[in-house]
Amino acid sequence: MKEETVRSVERAFAVLNVFTLDEPQLTLNRIAEKIGLPMSTTLRFLNTLVGVGALSRTGQRTYSLGSRIYLLGAVARGHYKPYQVIHPYMERMRDKTKEAVSLYGIEEECRICYEHVPSLLTMRCVVRVGDRFPLWAGASGKVLLAYASEDVVRRELAKLTPITRGTITDEGAFRRDLELIRNREYAISRGEREDGILSIAVPIFDWQGNAVYAFSLAGPALRFTEKKAVGLVPEIQQLCVEISRKLFA
Known part of the structure; x- marks a missing residue:
């Protein structure tokens, strides 16, 4: 029973x-x-x-x-610790850059958007809380996948298919990208899931060193250039260290 x-x-x-x-x-x-x-x-x-x-x-x-x-959703949102801790940092980066900021995690075999702060500009990257995307396309998916188990990596490699001209579909190139992400602790996507969009993502680690969230900024590549994005990485990494301490201390 x-x-x-x-x-x-x-x-x-x-x-x-x-x-x-x-x-x-x-x-x-x-x-x-x-x-x-x-x-x-x-x-x-x-x-x-x-x-x-x-x-x-x-x-x-x-x-x-x-x-x-x-x-129940309203109650959960008001008392959900990741939202309480991370959302102010997301707003800070959005206000500084005027670009969209998102928080992703892994659910089942997808990356899911847990929180999104929209860009302040008219031409923007639009994402909704609850949206699901492939783990193998885009900066946030890759930064989460880079710290996943080998079984998960192999499973996702088997799914590699072109979404845009920028999608990485070669297994060797993809593995090299994951290794690079682990070495520098951030990922970058140049239109891998959506043409014309550049995004960066930094992992948020728990106390065991697992990448549980990806802190991401995205915008049109004509405005949110790679140079501008990479220049923000040290500050975002520091924010993610602070977030990790507050969430998992």
Whole structure:
């Protein structure tokens, strides 16, 4: 009975996790397909989650996250230590550079945006909290991957495919880039995921030396040049050391 209860909780969270910024509303069929359960079983979970306010059901026979999740999110944001500690540093760098600043971490097989402070300029790099991107394309993904296990690196190397003309798709070149990142403790991307965007990322380490977050700045390469980006690295690295001490001391 205890194992069944735990499994039910895991499945309920699996249902909630299928909703994303790109798919905020889903049908019963789509949810069942994404979590890999029969529709009858999925429907029981959906009815329960609707009943407790975790999901909402619309007239178009679709489901979306409900009011309880919205309220819990507000509570979590206000008391989430990484947000409390890191967000002021992100605002400081955004105000200094006027460029977009983002915080990424690894979730499942992606890098996910935990926090974003938008650029103050009209032409900007747009990212949303909750957006997911490949680990193998872009400065933040590479800086997280550089400190990941060899199994994770091999898994991601098998996915290398061109997104833009700047995407690194050669395994040898990619491994050399990861080694360079480990040596200098920052990564740079020259339009690897999006043409015309230059980004840099610095790891935030926990007390065991694991890179748990990537602190990233990004902007149009015509304005946010490589020289300007690299010139900011020492200051960002110092900020990340301070963040690490406050988060993991």
